[in-house]
Amino acid sequence: MSREAVLTAAKKRFASDGYERTTLRAIAHDAHVDPSMVLYLFGSKLDLFRESLRLIIDPQLLVAALSEAGGDVGARMVRVYLQIWESPETGPSMVVMLQSATSNSEAHEAFRSFMQTYVLTAVSGVLGGDEHARLRAMLAATSLVGTAMLRYVMKIPPLATLSGDELVALLAPTVTRYLTADAAELGLPT
Template sequence: MPRPATTARRRGRRQGEPVSREAVLAAARKRFGEQGYEKTTLRAIARDAHVDPSMVLYLFGSKADLFREALNVIVDPGALAAAVAGAGDDDPDIGARMVRAYLRIWQSPESGPTMVAMLQSATSNSDAHEAFRGFMQNYVLAAVSGELGGGEQARLRALLAAGQLVGTAILRFVMKIAPLATLPDDDVVRLLAPTVTRYLTADAEELGLPEL
């Protein structure tokens, strides 16, 4: 008598919808934005995304790694790189393009409040700090410096410009210190753009860049 046909056992999830990486990132972004890094748990993120907590670890490795990836959803390094490159009818000044692109991130109702919470977390929690630093080094600086020709001097230029922008964001959007917090965008662009342009485009000797 012939043996019944057998079906090969499938590995992985056997029931329910496939786990969506995007769903976990969306839940993480919301939790980190509302509660900060320390109060957010992987279990809460998993519950919001309707997955098992072990799947969150499987997809992202750790809470710090998930925090870094959530930052990448909020701040698109490609958009900042595009601001450096410029196109079509963009403002001809590279500094003005960068400042405006950065202000849009902080003023967006979708990304602004989350950026405030995440930056506060990065300045008060060591794990969040390391995740934020990794995001800046491996995503933002890599993308922007690539548009500047690559190399260590290009990374330093990008980092100097980032120092101006991040410092402004802390004073304007996080600490909300007047008059910087209340200046119109056009004034902020006018004041910051020359410095950002100088960092990104000035001759290396004139700027005083060290040999790296």
């Protein structure tokens, strides 16, 4: 129970205070545990940040969107990704965590590691698991993360003011191409 309590407290604390201002002592206080327990369970603030990202972005949601039969794979992927950002449960946390990842080197490392270890591994596994699959997943991620940065973090119109359906219609063809186009057409290295 302590592990879940610490993760929940960390997610809330990182979301409200960002990476730099969040302390292990504050997380321990919120979780009603001794600060040494936080270190025992997670090892470091960096590891705790990375693990708390898993409460926000469940790579299995993206895997399910890719694995689903029928329809456009890019549209399914974009729709699920936007739901993560637009949900009142996860959206505010995503904004603060992405801001932290772009302004703090430790948070950057944790976010990078989380993306490589969990998200890209899961998504590329569905695509075949080889180096091309990882590159395809990364190319799709460039469209998605860039969109999130401009739409949800920086809130720059017109991207920030488009409806979800409009955004899916605009992004899906590119994401589908990255995920499914012939390797030669994409210019993937041989």
